[in-house]
Amino acid sequence: MIDKWLPNLAEALAGIRDGSTVMVGGFGAVGQPDFLVNGLAEQGARDLTIVANNAGWSRTTGIPRLMDLGRVRKIVCSFPKNSPAFDELFRAGKIELEIVPQGTLAERIRSAGAGIPAFYTRTGVGTLMAEGKEVRVFDGKEYLLEHALHADVALIEAWQADRWGNLTYRGSGRNFNPIMATAAKLTIAQVHEQAALGGIEPDQVITPGIFVNRLVLCQ
Amino acid sequence: MTTTAVPLDRARMAERLAHDIPEGWYVNLGVGLPTQVADFIPPDRDVVFHSENGILGMGPKPPPDAVDPWLVNAGKQAVTLKPGAALFHHADSFVMIRGGHVDLCVLGAFQVAQNGDLANWTVDSADKTPAVGGAMDLAVGVKRLWVLMEHTTKTGESKLVKRCTYPLTALGAVSRIYTNYAVLEVTPRGFEVLSMVDGLSLRDLQSMTDAPLTPAAGARPHA
Numbered sequence: 001m002i003d004k005w006l007p008n009l010a011e012a013l014a015g016i017r018d019g020s021t022v023m024v025g026g027f028g029a030v031g032q033p034d035f036l037v038n039g040l041a042e043q044g045a046r047d048l049t050i051v052a053n054n055a056g057w058s059r060t061t062g063i064p065r066l067m068d069l070g071r072v073r074k075i076v077c078s079f080p081k082n083s084p085a086f087d088e089l090f091r092a093g094k095i096e097l098e099i100v101p102q103g104t105l106a107e108r109i110r111s112a113g114a115g116i117p118a119f120y121t122r123t124g125v126g127t128l129m130a131e132g133k134e135v136r137v138f139d140g141k142e143y144l145l146e147h148a149l150h151a152d153v154a155l156i157e158a159w160q161a162d163r164w165g166n167l168t169y170r171g172s173g174r175n176f177n178p179i180m181a182t183a184a185k186l187t188i189a190q191v192h193e194q195a196a197l198g199g200i201e202p203d204q205v206i207t208p209g210i211f212v213n214r215l216v217l218c219q
Numbered sequence: 220m221t222t223t224a225v226p227l228d229r230a231r232m233a234e235r236l237a238h239d240i241p242e243g244w245y246v247n248l249g250v251g252l253p254t255q256v257a258d259f260i261p262p263d264r265d266v267v268f269h270s271e272n273g274i275l276g277m278g279p280k281p282p283p284d285a286v287d288p289w290l291v292n293a294g295k296q297a298v299t300l301k302p303g304a305a306l307f308h309h310a311d312s313f314v315m316i317r318g319g320h321v322d323l324c325v326l327g328a329f330q331v332a333q334n335g336d337l338a339n340w341t342v343d344s345a346d347k348t349p350a351v352g353g354a355m356d357l358a359v360g361v362k363r364l365w366v367l368m369e370h371t372t373k374t375g376e377s378k379l380v381k382r383c384t385y386p387l388t389a390l391g392a393v394s395r396i397y398t399n400y401a402v403l404e405v406t407p408r409g410f411e412v413l414s415m416v417d418g419l420s421l422r423d424l425q426s427m428t429d430a431p432l433t434p435a436a437g438a439r440p441h442a
Binding site: 027028029030053057078079080081086087090097099100101102103104106107109110121122123124125126127128129169170171172173174175176177178179206 | 270271272273274287288289290291295306307308309310312313316317348349350351352353354355356359360386387388389390
């Protein structure tokens, strides 16, 4: 019997190692898996590379908490504003930042999930983002080569899940969560409602369970 | 400048731009002033607003007692959904943007150059955290990019320039600019003035503008 539910955070997060690349879903505070990220702070993994759209959206929970504890070596994101924890570390030269245009970030993640090693995009041509990147001309227009972005772990937030890991989302909480689920070796979802197997209509499933390894109910 | 012409306030700037958005367009509005454009689309004109975090058919902000914490716009403010709205993930959202499916994006800017180059993401001062968000994707991906901004900085420097001095967001991306004094088109010949506020002469406008201006054929004052 496939049952991806785990009884608690400690078991859901077991085995995440120092030096891991960890994707964290969410856009602003919506769809942020803070229950899992706070659990990761307890779990203790360090020297992490975080991939997320924002560098956290609060002072006390989620990514800023990991940062305050000194667990984050690098963040890959598009918009690291409104995060005092990040600001302080960045100004002090204690955290590495890779700025990625939001659409390029999404496509790099999607590509990793789809087995595509790299792709060309017009985004960033002629800007600081183009530094050190291969440029190729298609139909008279310049494009930049961007590489897929893989992770060891994806921490995501979903609304409902069944024990096979089929997921639904709520409102604008989908954002990066479905694509991050496809791009990591280990995908862990925090979930608000537990559905019976078959309790989610097949045509309502947004993330099929093949992309999900572990589930834990938010408390 | 000696003119007595009154510039548009920020709400009137948004209203002026909204006037030019036709029914049926899919439109992405940047954070800040561009967001206000939605308030001036008449309710009987179907314009579908896109939010980069995965919404088509975004409606106005809700009253304080009806906020859905699961629903925010690109500026992370609470919003509503209109009948016909759709929700989707970030890769699909940027397929819409980067694949040329969005009819119009309206962004603010620090500078626009006469060749359409846009600078709107950082002024590159050492003490500022760089943040780009979706601006670079929007600027190159949508069918047309209009900029909504004050004509000059608070200290009176022209934001319409020969060449951008701030770091670029995109090359040759802007097609039209709505300022508090004028509407200008970016053409192969540089900035052409489509309209100006009442009482302003082209000479007055030129005195506030770094880049050379020419009148567009059939130019008219603001309605």
